[in-house]
Amino acid sequence: RLCLGSWIEHGERTGGFYACNRYESAKKEGVYDEAEARRERAKHSLERYMHYYERWASNQTSRQKAIADLQKAEKEQLAKLTEIYGIPETQLKFIIEAWSQIIECRRVLQWTYAYGYYLEDKVKSGFFEYLQGEAESGLERLHQCAEKDLLAFLPFSKHDTTEDHPSPAEFGEFRVKLAGLTSITRNYFENLVRALEDGLEDVQCAGEAATSSKATNSKKAGAKGKVAKKQPSRSSSDHSDDTWPCERCTFLNPSSADACTACDKQRY
Structure with a gap:
């Protein structure tokens, strides 16, 4: 380790240029x-920034590539599919819709990394990263289906014949799959955007509900303890027709109660 001082002041007498004994002695004194x-x-801050920036940039690159793939689909691929399967281009719009959805989702996912970089709440951050991961996983499935699975139905060369391609039934299955993934991904990203716009308030609501539930249970437990102390248990032979004894704790409950006031055991 070095002391970050001037190189002019260093040499063999200080331990060499790469092993500074000035640093070692100052380190022992707590100077550094x-x-x-x-x-x-500073190093951690830079690494954190690069982590988010690289993923932001990666989605930006993927989005630009998706835009180019959309244009290719509109200009070339739909016409080829019509030629191979005899399906009008108007019925192949599900491919265009898939690419349009991919482009939009890449834009959203890209900016979630900027959102995550400035998110300081650790509890919300954990929930946000889970939502982000699920969104990215779903988008990758859709992107792969539109980009790679579609290639199986397109000609590899000008010499390909219709016999070289999957059957119309298989193309129909692909259509259902791609349209389904498009719909699922759209719904998930719409919910993600809504959650981010609301400031991930579901996390706060869940935390408040849990705290409230604990407080309520604590109060109930305290109340039951007080009731049990005020009304000592009696045997079944001592109770009147207006009360019934609990089989678990023998506490004497009013006949109107369906569960034991002390231990919550159901009467029947």
């Missing part, structure tokens, strides 16, 4: 503790 901490924080 805070400086190193600052450098580590």
Whole structure:
């Protein structure tokens, strides 16, 4: 490790250019503790920024590629599919819809990394990363289907014949699959955008509900304890027609109660 001082002040007498004994002695005295901490924080900050930026840029690149693939589908692929399977281009719009959805989802996914970079709430951050991961996984399935699975139905060369391609029934199955993935991905991303616009409030609501539930259960437990102390249990032979004893804890409950007031055991 080096002391980051001037090279002019270093040499063999200081331990060499790559093993500074000035640093070692100052380190023992705690001189560089805070400086190193600052450098580590700066390093971590840079690494975190690069993590999010690289994924932002990757989705930007994928989006640009998807735009080019959409244009190719409109200009070339639909006409070839019509020639091979005799299906009008108007009935092949599901391919265009898939690519349009991919482009839009890439844009959304791209900017979720900017959102995640500035998200400081650790609880929300964990939930956000889960939603983001699920969105990315679903989008990759759709993208692969539109990009790679479609190639099986297109001619590899000008000399290909209709006999070289999958059957119309198989193309029909592909159509159902691609249209289904498009719909599922669209719905998921719409829900994702809505959740981000609402500030991931579901996380806060869930936390408040859990806290409220714990408090309520605690109050109930305290109330049951007080009731049990005030009304000691009696044997079944001591109770009147207006009460019934619990089989579990023998607590005497009013006849109107369907469950034991002390332990919650059902009467019947």
